[in-house]
Amino acid sequence: MALTKVEAAKLTDDMLLRGVIETIVMESPVLQRLPFMEVVGTGLTYNREATLPAATFYEVGDTWTESTPTFTQVTTGLKILGGDADIDHFLLQTYRDPNELEAIVIQSKAKAVAHAFLATFYTGDASADPKQFDGLRRLVPASQTFQPGPNGGSLTLELLDQLVDLVKPGKPDALLMSKRTRRKLSQLRRQSGTVLESDVDQFGQRVLFYDGIPVLVDDFVPDNETLGTGTGLSSIYAVKWGPSGLMGLENGGIVVEEVGALETKNARRWRVRWYCGLALFSTVAVARLQGIAAN
Structure with missing residues (x-):
């Protein structure tokens, strides 16, 4: 079953873990909406539709011919994302509320984990760094x-x-862009005599809409891409979420583990880890407008 991290946080009674998940989720509108599939094993192998079967018209008495679709088998592996957080025993002993101190330090590490995931979500390249998963820049086909x-x-x-229009079937679930591109889009709408519609989402945040599609502004969409001789460029991604589109992968969810007291350091260590990945189940569920200039 697919769950967003928002829904996953509601299912845990561990207040520390819930705080970590909520910290990670609030770092980006992507993590608020991206559904995650629980994977058994080290990765997921799935069949992506390549060509449809043929269909035609027949006369009475015609011989019917059979045709089948073709599929491309895709394997996406889980990657290990995480980090350690050390809390000095002196601070734990002298701090007014040691539990609050631990929560602050661990949630700071959780924020770093979220930032690493989001940067990879857009620009990850497993061929350049096998430790990371492929991001949208690699997943969206030519x-x-x-x-x-x-x-x-x-x-x-x-x-x-x-x-x-490139995303099928229907409209995208979201348009992902940088703040700079959002400003340009707002300017274009004003010049055309209209403005972007807005509403408040389930997180109490005001979200803009373009033709009924949420415009999600993400600080992790880079504005420093190159194309030909052009520099300082950005991209807009149109995506559909879910089992027929784009989904996150994980095994065991986000884990917060107490490693314990360190031998060579007067500190206690906590570890935040996440076995995660990204899968694109349909190549027409995403699209990319590449090379958007600042002006």
């Missing part, structure tokens, strides 16, 4: 990627509509 020009170019509403 057939679902287009540019304003060979060296990038300015964002237009027509380009954004083209991006939306």
